[in-house]
Structures are given as C-alpha cells and as structure tokens.
Amino acid sequence: MKKRILCLLIAAILCMSGCSTAGTTTTEPNETKAPESTGDVVVQMPVASRENGVISAEEWSEMFPEIYASYMANAENSAAIDHVEEYPQIAKIYEGMAFNKFYNSARGHVYTLEDVTSTGRPHPLSNCLTCKTPDYTALVNSTGVEAYKLTFEEVVDKMVEPISCYNCHANEAVEGTLVVTHQYLANAMGNDISKINASTLSCAQCHNEYYFDPETKATTLPYSGVVAIHPDSILSYYNTMGFADYTNPRTGTAQIKVQHPEFETFMGE
C-alpha cells in the first residue's frame, strides 16, 4: 500500500516538474485518482476542485483528519488586541504611515483573508496578499512576478483559501514533503538554502522582513545569503538602494517599518 501511494506521489511530482521552475511549484489541476484500499480504511488522494489547482485544507481533511483538526483549532484564537491603544507610543513612532492608526495583533493562519480585507490600512496593490493565501502563491507561480502589480481589487475575489497546506507542502502533503513555494525566499537564500532546516524555511516564507521592490512591486527580502541576515547588513542594504518605507513628519527622518522578522531573529540566535 505504502508503495502504491509513493508511485502516485512520484507520478504527481513528475507531472508537476514539467511545469515548474527551480524552487517553485506550479500545479495543474490533478486528475481523479482511484481510491486506494488499506484493508479497512479507504484513503483517497485528494483532488483540487478549483481551477488554480490548489488542494485545499478541507480537501486534505479526509486523509489527515488530525492534522486538519489541529490546523482548524487556530480558529479558537478569534480575539484581537488593538496595539495602538495598548501602546500609545505607536501613534508617534509610526506617525506618517498607516500602522499608527490601525495595528491589531495577529490571530493566526485561518484568519488571514478575513483580516486583510477588514484592516483599517489601505492596500493599493495585490502584493500584500503574498503571505495571506495559497491562491496568491499559485497565481504568482503561474503568471510570474507581473502578478505583484495587479491591484488588490483585481484579484481579491479569487482568493478563497487562507494560508494552508499548499503554502508549505505545495500539493505534496501526502508524505509531509516540505516545498518552498514562495520564490523570493529561494532567491534570497541562493545556494545557502540547503544549509537551513526545511521546517525553518517553511515558516521563513512569510515570517520575515521584506519590502516591495519600488519598480517591480515584487515581494523581496533585503539580503542575499545567510551571512547577510543581520540588522546592520539589512540596514546598509536599504541605505545603499536609498529605500525607506516612510518619512516621519515630526522628525523628518526616513524610516524602515520592520515587518515581522521572526526568521531573521531566529537565524541571528
């Protein structure tokens, strides 16, 4: 039985490698697979029901009920804290950019689409969906970096699945295989990618410090290679390109709004 699943998996990988570039996975809708008998349990490789080929968390739920339940348990974390109210200094420190008016705490992966559409901060382009949904990941991987220039309104209706299995496994969750589906992380790591634990990389795809390239609007990490993951190198990277997120009107100082550098902090340690 194990062998037969593996054969299906290999077939699926071969099929996908035909349409993928290094480090990314672009997926065609899967063919219907026959149920596999395991004696008393019938395990069926899920099929992506939507056109973009992303197998949803729910579609994996029959094969992995416990993993699905643990993923959905995040929904209990429904309350959000208003950080602007909690830390009044935010109103001053971030003056000149939208976080000084609206900055709620994170609630977790199943809430991303709800939170990104209800936020009090403007989002002119679709690139802010980069870390919110596998549907955007699949769009970027199939249409290329041009996708980052699409407006938020142009794509948001097609975004239906919050962060899920596909972001970390592509459609290869069947054996827990981890896939870096966000190409900008692979670009930033270059050959160093093999030095980093695959589980760390799976979170690093989004829990990082990034900026939107001023010209291409593409989500980009401000370093190349592992040794450049350091606050001083990152600051000099931004200074060299003359990049700032905003200018504080009170002090006239050009500032970087550091995002959520969990990966960088972790690697620094």
Ligand code: HEC
């Ligand atoms: C945010 C990233 C992320 C998401 C989302 C995610 N996984 Fe995983 N998954 C991982 C990591 C990391 C591991 C551990 C891999 C390891 O230690 O080798 C893993 C392991 C697994 C394994 C192997 C488990 C084992 O016991 O060996 C399976 C199967 C799996 N995931 C299925 C799923 C399914 C199904 C979903 C969606 C409901 C999902 N994953 C969502 C990151 C993710």
Ligand code: HEC
């Ligand atoms: C595809 C992007 C993406 C990936 C991959 C990802 N995350 Fe997240 N994560 C987010 C976003 C976005 C939020 C905030 C969502 C919200 O609240 O609307 C978040 C929130 C969280 C939170 C809640 C944070 C808090 O302050 O309470 C935790 C914990 C977390 N992620 C852990 C992980 C771990 C561990 C991994 C890797 C196994 C991972 N994430 C991979 C995007 C991602």
